[in-house]
Amino acid sequence: GAVVSQHPSWVICKSGTSVKIECRSLDFQATTMFWYRQFPKQSLMLMATSNEGSKATYEQGVEKDKFLINHASLTLSTLTVTSAHPEDSSFYICSARAGIEAFFGQGTRLTVV
């Protein structure tokens, strides 16, 4: 299957700082990428859908000014958690659509202290 690389795999940051997470499709072009958040023992919660060259579409309840998404190229989307707080600590996963299949990155464990 296609490969999606997500970086970093884990990050610890201080409260109030910003963190950027990168999602790259390595061997295909992804016009659509998805960003999810996963809480322990729960399923993936879609945060936003990102299309190359256009603004991301955020799900209800997700603050677009806090979770900045940029999809500048067909192989790269970034999620920036701005002014992070401890309640933002979670597992963030990106997914890239390749035709009629969706492939996931390895996930990023964010801990805000």
Place this chain on the structure above:
Amino acid sequence: QKEVEQDPGPLSVPEGAIVSLNCTYSNSAFQYFMWYRQYSRKGPELLMYTYSSGNKEDGRFTAQVDKSSKYISLFIRDSQPSDSATYLCAMSANFNKFYFGSGTKLNVKP
């Protein structure tokens, strides 16, 4: 009502057993059905996808979709300890948005 319902388990079976994992859904517009395997602290890995109703087999894995009952299943034959993971079902109407089950944790005991 959730779009997709999945029993969280955990499901514990002995090595070699046949495992049956299931999901139900409410949206009749769903046409694409997927099963993902997720190991602890890793991203989900696509196992199989099926379009519309029917069966699909890949090695020890068989996916079944019954659209009339809004019910999908994943069967694992000759289960191995390495199959121990959380299995997520997912579905979509048009690939613009995916809906996930909560995941079933499977433990295959040696």
